[in-house]
Amino acid sequence: MFDQQEPGEEEIVERVVRALKRPVYIDRALDARVMSEIARPAPAQPMTRRAWTRRAWPWLAAAAALAAIVIARPWSRDRTPPQSGALQFVLIAPQAASVSLVGDFNDWDPTRAPMRAARDGVWATVVSLSPGRYRYAFLVNGVEWRADPTAPVARDDEFGSPSSVVTVGGRGS
Amino acid sequence: MILTALLLVLAQNPAQDPRYDRLDPDTRARVITIVDSARGVGLPSEPLIHRALEGAMKSASSERIVVAVRRLAADLGTARLALGAKATTPELEAGVAALRAGASPAVLTRVREVRRPPVTMALAVLADLVASGVPADSAAAAIIVLAPSARDAELAEFRRAVERDIALGAPPAAATSVRSVGVSSVQVDATARGAQPGKP
Numbered sequence: 001m002f003d004q005q006e007p008g009e010e011e012i013v014e015r016v017v018r019a020l021k022r023p024v025y026i027d028r029a030l031d032a033r034v035m036s037e038i039a040r041p042a043p044a045q046p047m048t049r050r051a052w053t054r055r056a057w058p059w060l061a062a063a064a065a066l067a068a069i070v071i072a073r074p075w076s077r078d079r080t081p082p083q084s085g086a087l088q089f090v091l092i093a094p095q096a097a098s099v100s101l102v103g104d105f106n107d108w109d110p111t112r113a114p115m116r117a118a119r120d121g122v123w124a125t126v127v128s129l130s131p132g133r134y135r136y137a138f139l140v141n142g143v144e145w146r147a148d149p150t151a152p153v154a155r156d157d158e159f160g161s162p163s164s165v166v167t168v169g170g171r172g173s
Numbered sequence: 174m175i176l177t178a179l180l181l182v183l184a185q186n187p188a189q190d191p192r193y194d195r196l197d198p199d200t201r202a203r204v205i206t207i208v209d210s211a212r213g214v215g216l217p218s219e220p221l222i223h224r225a226l227e228g229a230m231k232s233a234s235s236e237r238i239v240v241a242v243r244r245l246a247a248d249l250g251t252a253r254l255a256l257g258a259k260a261t262t263p264e265l266e267a268g269v270a271a272l273r274a275g276a277s278p279a280v281l282t283r284v285r286e287v288r289r290p291p292v293t294m295a296l297a298v299l300a301d302l303v304a305s306g307v308p309a310d311s312a313a314a315a316i317i318v319l320a321p322s323a324r325d326a327e328l329a330e331f332r333r334a335v336e337r338d339i340a341l342g343a344p345p346a347a348a349t350s351v352r353s354v355g356v357s358s359v360q361v362d363a364t365a366r367g368a369q370p371g372k373p
Contacts, residue, residue, distance in 0.1 A: 152304050170293070
């Protein structure tokens with residue numbers, strides 16, 4: 001390939017070399033212009049995301065700490081958050097025409113928790129309760145009080161009719 | 174907003190609580206006096222109102238309702254002395270149940286000392302065990318052993334297990350003792366496993 005190099009190429013190379021060897025004339029004011037550009041204060045740039053994060057992190061940390069304190073409430077002795085649990089109450093009463101669940105959780109008001117007859121005399125309802133201990137009973141046909149046969153009985157029955165108790169736990173220890 | 178205003182009105186004038194309308198006038202006046210006195214010394218009013226409503230719903234006499242409410246107010250006070258001024262309403266109610274089951278105030282205080290709040294379930298299980306036939310001393314001893322580390326769900330399961338054993342014919346005290354040892358050993362095993370990371 002080199003042997004077949006055309007004479008014109010050598011001439012081109014020689015011209016390039018001559019051009020490169022030619023002295024470069026620099027404007028005398030160049031130094032002054034460059035230095036003035038360097039000395040000029042940089043225009044305000046829009047804050048990058050990273051820079052914003054760097055500046056804001058102390059505030060974010062403070063807000064997070066405050067939120068943690070508010071949520072944890074270390075000043076509160078009872079640190080169990082309110083929880084509620086849906087409990088199903090069931091009574092088998094084949095002869096009943098109506099059954100209501102009444103107790104501390106509904107102010108002993110039979111209209112607030114009527115039970116539904118599923119089939120074969122099985123009456124059921126679901127109530128959402130927050131942690132605590134509740135007394136309750138079933139009111140059958142509006143006149144007959146029955147305790148829940150599947151729950152502990154209320155020992156301190158002072159009204160001559162049976163009641164049961166249910167305890168809904170919190171997180172506990 | 175409206176609800177808040179209503180609650181504020183009720184808080185300032187409890188006699189306007191519409192639930193009192195379910196009591197006859199004589200009972201109502203006497204119950205309100207007891208509730209106001211209780212509230213004045215910092216006791217919760219809801220358990221007292223609930224007890225009055227229970228009595229009214231069960232067609233109890235006025236005298237019987239008033240006696241029951243007054244007795245409950247006194248027991249709530251005893252429970253608060255034992256559990257401390259910061260005891261919650263559910264804790265106080267469970268404390269009353271435990272006291273009426275035969276636990277001493279000292280037992281309530283001990284449970285409060287060894288268990289992280291709330292102590293509602295621990296005291297309720299104590300009362301329920303006694304209701305199942307377990308002697309109060311045995312029930313209290315078991316709860317004090319379990320209270321420091323057993324979770325609420327474990328205490329509830331402990332109660333159910335004891336009741337099952339009793340229903341199958343086991344002596345109540347023996348069932349309580351055996352089951353409490355079972356719960357304790359499970360907790361010890363769990364603690365030991367937790368102390369050795371990497372082991373199953």
